[in-house]
Amino acid sequence: MKVIIPSSLRVYTGGLARVDADGATVADLISELDRRYPGFRFRVIDEQDALRPHIRVSVNAEVVADLAAPLSPGDEVALIQAFSGG
Amino acid sequence: MKKIPAKSLRPAVLVATRKGAFILKGDAQRRKWTVSEPLFLGNTVHHMVQDPRDPKTILLAARTGHLGPTVYRSTDAGRSWKESEKPPAFRKAAEGEKGRVVDHVFWLTPGHASEPGVWLAGTSPHGLFRTEDGGRTWQGVDGFNENPKRGEWCGGDPTPDGPKTHSINIDPRDKDHIYMGFSSGGVMETNDGGRTWRHLIDGLDVVEGFGKEDPRVHDPHCVRLHPADPDRLYQQNHCGIYRLDRPSEKWVRVGRNMPKAVGDIGFPMVVHPRDPDAAWVFPMDGTQAWPRTSPGGKPAVYGTKDAGKTWKRLDRGLPRSNAWFTVKRQAMAADGLAPVGLYFGATHGEVWGSRDEGRSWSRLAAYLPHIYAVETAALPR
Numbered sequence: 001m002k003v004i005i006p007s008s009l010r011v012y013t014g015g016l017a018r019v020d021a022d023g024a025t026v027a028d029l030i031s032e033l034d035r036r037y038p039g040f041r042f043r044v045i046d047e048q049d050a051l052r053p054h055i056r057v058s059v060n061a062e063v064v065a066d067l068a069a070p071l072s073p074g075d076e077v078a079l080i081q082a083f084s085g086g
Numbered sequence: 087m088k089k090i091p092a093k094s095l096r097p098a099v100l101v102a103t104r105k106g107a108f109i110l111k112g113d114a115q116r117r118k119w120t121v122s123e124p125l126f127l128g129n130t131v132h133h134m135v136q137d138p139r140d141p142k143t144i145l146l147a148a149r150t151g152h153l154g155p156t157v158y159r160s161t162d163a164g165r166s167w168k169e170s171e172k173p174p175a176f177r178k179a180a181e182g183e184k185g186r187v188v189d190h191v192f193w194l195t196p197g198h199a200s201e202p203g204v205w206l207a208g209t210s211p212h213g214l215f216r217t218e219d220g221g222r223t224w225q226g227v228d229g230f231n232e233n234p235k236r237g238e239w240c241g242g243d244p245t246p247d248g249p250k251t252h253s254i255n256i257d258p259r260d261k262d263h264i265y266m267g268f269s270s271g272g273v274m275e276t277n278d279g280g281r282t283w284r285h286l287i288d289g290l291d292v293v294e295g296f297g298k299e300d301p302r303v304h305d306p307h308c309v310r311l312h313p314a315d316p317d318r319l320y321q322q323n324h325c326g327i328y329r330l331d332r333p334s335e336k337w338v339r340v341g342r343n344m345p346k347a348v349g350d351i352g353f354p355m356v357v358h359p360r361d362p363d364a365a366w367v368f369p370m371d372g373t374q375a376w377p378r379t380s381p382g383g384k385p386a387v388y389g390t391k392d393a394g395k396t397w398k399r400l401d402r403g404l405p406r407s408n409a410w411f412t413v414k415r416q417a418m419a420a421d422g423l424a425p426v427g428l429y430f431g432a433t434h435g436e437v438w439g440s441r442d443e444g445r446s447w448s449r450l451a452a453y454l455p456h457i458y459a460v461e462t463a464a465l466p467r
Binding site for chain 2: 038039044062
């Protein structure tokens with residue numbers, strides 16, 4: 001599936017704004033990205049396994065709040081920088 | 087490790103800001119300064135510190151508005167940086183319990199001279215972390231982070247940007263003897279490397295209405311152990327300036343000797359590298375609504391040469407009026423040169439320096455973002 005990487009995380013992906021990756025859930029997908037790009041997960045998910053307050057995830061343009069949300073091949077997943085002040 | 091020849095080193099000031107970090111490099115006389123391009127532009131950088139045991143190593147604590155906290159380290163004096171492979175993080179909570187999350191790494195302290203590669207980090211919310219590999223991987227200090235009494239020790243009256251563990255001071259005679267400051271939570275001491283802790287809050291005032299016996303309401307803004315006399319500590323507290331001479335356990339409010347019109351409220355505390363009787367503070371307005379700006383709009387450093395018995399106003403070169411500086415607790419530092427150089431950074435983005443122990447000041451940089459921390463360093467030209 002296609003994953004859209006926000007600008008602040010492209011330092012991990014070598015500048016790539018879109019990558020292909022797989023995962024049965026959002027959590028699996030982010031773990032896969034962390035395997036490929038070490039350090040990626042902790043910037044997005046905290047030590048209690050919760051999404052950071054200013055990160056959102058959308059699947060096919062629908063925001064999902066649950067990291068256990070299932071994913072299917074062909075989904076487009078976006079990691080989004082939410083508004084976080086000035 | 088390959089040592090850098092001392093004569094090729096130049097004075098430097100490491101500036102951490104709300105929008106990135108900057109390195110100021112001076113000439114040998116500390117007259118001319120250049121400002122680097124921003125490092126980690128857009129990151130909130132709370133602290134950037136050089137390793138005195140290996141001057142090529144610098145650690146930098148950062149986070150962004152969106153992403154979680156991390157630590158970057160440079161082993162080539164700031165030319166290149168690598169992210170920590172395992173940044174400070176609390177333990178995963180057991181099922182059904184609420185776990186803690188590191189919001190930001192607030193304070194970095196190089197370890198004891200006998201322990202190369204060891205650093206300690208204080209976080210918000212309160213937490214103490216240790217690395218033994220120069221910042222690559224960090225582990226929690228369980229004696230503090232997991233201590234069941236931790237809630238009774240600190241965190242009763244959190245500061246606006248979250249409670250902060252700061253002022254990590256390691257006794258140069260004993261790597262296991264460490265003092266720390268907690269905003270809020272008072273001052274604590276360990277003699278066994280962090281396994282057990284005790285408070286040192288006797289003699290400290292608290293905000294009227296609170297009880298002095300409750301450590302959670304004590305707010306030491308900045309605590310410094312004197313490197314030339316490790317039995318002497320100075321403290322700029324939310325409620326005054328203090329000195330502690332061990333083995334006494336009672337702080338003495340030496341800020342009572344400051345001019346009444348200026349008061350003894352402030353954030354930073356800086357000690358002379360060689361003279362245990364000499365220290366500096368940067369007073370702020372702690373009256374009425376607590377503006378936390380220079381009293382009367384007239385910024386000044388105050389220095390003592392007699393351990394706080396008397397204080398002298400040091401403002402030559404600083405604006406004489408209508409200048410509402412705020413200098414945060416990590417944003418003032420001394421170098422180790424003779425005469426001692428003093429530096430401070432203000433929240434409006436200016437860095438000021440003195441190369442004569444505070445007698446005269448000049449502006450070294452302007453228009454930087456909101457400055458959080460200033461540390462001195464010696465870097466290759």
